[in-house]
Amino acid sequence: MILILKNRILKGVVTRHIEPGLVRELNSTGLKLKALIRKKFGKSLHIRQVDTGSCSGCESEIISTNNPIYDLQRFGVNFVASPRHADALLVTGPLSKNMLVALKSAYESMPEPKFVITLGDCALDGGLFKGSYYIEGPIKDILPVVLHIPGCPPSPLTIIKALLDLLQKEK
Amino acid sequence: MDCPELISEIKNKLPDFSALCVQEDYPDQVCIKVSPEIFKGACFTLHKMLASPVMMLFALDERNGLNKFVINCVFVSYRRRQWITVSTDILQESAYFDSLAKTIYSASLFEREIWEMFGIQARGNPDLRRLHLHDEVWPQENYPLRKDFQKVHEGNLGEYKFSRVEGRGVFEVAVGPVHAGIIGPGHFRFSVSGEPIINLETRLGFTHRGVEKLFEGKLYSQAINLSESVCGNSVFAHSLAFAQAAEKISGLVISAQVAYLRGIFLELERMYNHVNDIGGIAIDVGFSFPAAFASIIKEAILQLNDSLCASRYLKKVNLVGGVSVDIDSAKKYLLLCSLKNIKKDFNELVKILNDSVSFMDRVDTTGILKRKTAQDLGVVGLVGRASGISTDLRRYFPGVYEEAKFKMITQESGDVLARLKVRALEFFESCRLIEEFSEKLVTGGNIRVNPEQKGGSALGYVEGCRGPVLYWLKTDSAGVIQRAKIVDASFHNWQGLTFAVLGNIIPDFPVCNKSFNLSYSGNDL
Numbered sequence: 004m005i006l007i008l009k010n011r012i013l014k015g016v017v018t019r020h021i022e023p024g025l026v027r028e029l030n031s032t033g034l035k036l037k038a039l040i041r042k043k044f045g046k047s048l049h050i051r052q053v054d055t056g057s058c059s060g061c062e063s064e065i066i067s068t069n070n071p072i073y074d075l076q077r078f079g080v081n082f083v084a085s086p087r088h089a090d091a092l093l094v095t096g097p098l099s100k101n102m103l104v105a106l107k108s109a110y111e112s113m114p115e116p117k118f119v120i121t122l123g124d125c126a127l128d129g130g131l132f133k134g135s136y137y138i139e140g141p142i143k144d145i146l147p148v149v150l151h152i153p154g155c156p157p158s159p160l161t162i163i164k165a166l167l168d169l170l171q172k173e174k
Numbered sequence: 175m176d177c178p179e180l181i182s183e184i185k186n187k188l189p190d191f192s193a194l195c196v197q198e199d200y201p202d203q204v205c206i207k208v209s210p211e212i213f214k215g216a217c218f219t220l221h222k223m224l225a226s227p228v229m230m231l232f233a234l235d236e237r238n239g240l241n242k243f244v245i246n247c248v249f250v251s252y253r254r255r256q257w258i259t260v261s262t263d264i265l266q267e268s269a270y271f272d273s274l275a276k277t278i279y280s281a282s283l284f285e286r287e288i289w290e291m292f293g294i295q296a297r298g299n300p301d302l303r304r305l306h307l308h309d310e311v312w313p314q315e316n317y318p319l320r321k322d323f324q325k326v327h328e329g330n331l332g333e334y335k336f337s338r339v340e341g342r343g344v345f346e347v348a349v350g351p352v353h354a355g356i357i358g359p360g361h362f363r364f365s366v367s368g369e370p371i372i373n374l375e376t377r378l379g380f381t382h383r384g385v386e387k388l389f390e391g392k393l394y395s396q397a398i399n400l401s402e403s404v405c406g407n408s409v410f411a412h413s414l415a416f417a418q419a420a421e422k423i424s425g426l427v428i429s430a431q432v433a434y435l436r437g438i439f440l441e442l443e444r445m446y447n448h449v450n451d452i453g454g455i456a457i458d459v460g461f462s463f464p465a466a467f468a469s470i471i472k473e474a475i476l477q478l479n480d481s482l483c484a485s486r487y488l489k490k491v492n493l494v495g496g497v498s499v500d501i502d503s504a505k506k507y508l509l510l511c512s513l514k515n516i517k518k519d520f521n522e523l524v525k526i527l528n529d530s531v532s533f534m535d536r537v538d539t540t541g542i543l544k545r546k547t548a549q550d551l552g553v554v555g556l557v558g559r560a561s562g563i564s565t566d567l568r569r570y571f572p573g574v575y576e577e578a579k580f581k582m583i584t585q586e587s588g589d590v591l592a593r594l595k596v597r598a599l600e601f602f603e604s605c606r607l608i609e610e611f612s613e614k615l616v617t618g619g620n621i622r623v624n625p626e627q628k629g630g631s632a633l634g635y636v637e638g639c640r641g642p643v644l645y646w647l648k649t650d651s652a653g654v655i656q657r658a659k660i661v662d663a664s665f666h667n668w669q670g671l672t673f674a675v676l677g678n679i680i681p682d683f684p685v686c687n688k689s690f691n692l693s694y695s696g697n698d699l
């Protein structure tokens with residue numbers, strides 16, 4: 004307990020530990036994001052992530068957006084445990100045949116209004132796995148995708164910025 | 175004939191053993207060719223003699239031209255510092271071989287894989303359910319790794335049969351493939367009686383992407399990118415194992431500078447994974463402060479990677495014949511300074527965990543994988559070390575680790591705490607190794623050579639963060655890949671998890687699972 008307190012006090016707000024430029028960028032991006040989410044979704048945006056055969060690099064970066072340094076949650080974006088609680092589905096991976104049914108049923112169990120975001124080069128068109136015997140066509144042919152976040156994997160800051168861009172475009 | 179002592183040792187144990195030919199392809203690789211009749215006996219003898227699990231068992235389709243399939247079974251000998259392959263040819267008309275699984279458990283998953291991918295049956299294996307190609311979506315009698323496979327033809331679909339535990343009060347809990355967290359897909363089926371788990375069956379393969387087939391027909395330069403996308407948190411280990419195999423085939427010898435650089439990157443990868451897993455164990459028992467603390471340390475290492483080689487996950491760093499990034503004196507300074515801070519933070523993290531009685535209570539004696547069970551299953555790598563099995567490729571095939579006086583870390587108890595301790599101690603050891611390696615770096619050395627395009631086959635192996643990552647490659651004379659077999663440590667270790675959870679309660683499953691932290695994509699390929 005003492006150690007926790009000591010570290011809590013010594014460390015303070017950890018976002019300070021990264022380069023100042025990055026923090027400023029993050030804050031301005033994030034605050035805009037928060038304002039937009041307030042306007043469009045009431046209080047917060049809930050995202051459910053589905054891995055359709057990713058190498059887990061993309062997952063790792065999505066998790067990074069939630070670490071204390073990027074802390075996406077403070078801007079009102081939450082990752083939820085069930086598609087039934089979600090406004091958006093965040094899909095990674097090239098869509099392995101084995102995941103097709105699970106992906107569709109995750110989408111179907113979401114309440115309206117709902118939308119789909121794909122993340123990572125694999126999720127756009129299969130990426131490096133394009134043409135494999137076990138990959139089902141691009142995800143955008145199967146679900147209504149409104150945004151693709153490119154990268155292999157996209158960095159946490161790219162993810163946050165892309166979400167902001169999307170919300171600015173959506174009316 | 176090479177290796178007379180090895181052969182006579184086998185003969186002592188197995189009097190009617192005779193090899194068709196024995197080749198020492200590389201100083202660290204021996205291939206023993208035998209007839210199909212004695213394949214099983216020879217494998218069993220080596221398994222016992224070397225106390226080695228089946229590290230790899232795979233098929234090659236050489237019907238085109240040679241009219242046969244080849245089955246290779248690879249063992250490791252730590253004493254000889256060699257990989258020993260038992261190889262046999264089977265004619266295409268009789269596409270089967272005698273199953274090893276009844277006497278060597280670690281062969282069983284490989285046999286299932288050979289059956290679904292090549293249609294070669296391991297005769298006598300009681301369980302030939304498909305592993306990666308799910309019956310519900312992939313029709314029967316489509317064997318994608320056969321050379322003449324073009325596209326899938328229509329056929330019957332089926333259904334996977336889970337093993338059932340029946341009895342009064344026994345019920346099943348099915349979880350997945352989509353889980354609550356941000357994590358890969360897999361299906362777990364628990365049979366529970368009262369509170370304790372009495373059986374767990376995992377069904378994986380959800381992230382199967384046909385990786386091995388995609389390697390075929392590619393040149394090294396394209397294939398190395400693919401190897402980086404097999405398992406996203408072992409990017410460097412996978413590309414390194416691939417590069418090593420390709421370099422062996424081309425007869426390339428890498429410079430000392432490259433060996434040190436690779437050592438540094440490999441240890442950085444291990445560090446971010448270990449701290450990530452320690453954080454994961456904390457979060458899965460609901461202890462959020464250290465979990466957040468661990469994610470800060472992980473982020474610091476990822477950012478360090480980024481500033482060293484412009485990639486948070488060390489992508490595009492390895493090349494066949496060297497590396498693309500050098501560490502000059504400015505970068506070295508940055509590396510050592512960051513490392514000092516990271517080490518300090520990590521030290522605090524470990525202290526916080528050690529000091530928390532309630533945390534220790536949750537992890538101590540939870541999810542025990544007994545040493546005997548681990549040995550029987552052929553568990554490797556970190557999980558094996560936590561159960562008292564001394565297996566670490568860095569120790570037995572040391573290279574630059576030898577002069578750095580690498581210290582292997584093992585624990586005896588095999589519980590979540592043991593796996594946590596191995597991670598923590600290895601983290602410190604990795605810091606020390608990086609410091610040692612960076613001492614040896616010189617500036618302005620040549621860090622890459624172009625590989626020669628040659629035909630041949632070779633095995634590349636690396637101790638990744640979870641355990642051995644193995645790449646077996648075969649190329650034709652133009653350097654085009656004909657077959658790639660990949661085995662990530664996860665493939666061996668998932669079985670271990672199903673035994674470690676027995677007798678525990680379902681709420682402890684996440685923490686057991688996290689303490690193994692196995693890869694879905696590395697397993698499913």
Ligand code: SF4
Pocket residue numbers: 056057058059060061095096122123124125126130154155156403406
């Ligand atoms: S886009 Fe890249 S990081 Fe993401 S899943 Fe695909 S290969 Fe992995």
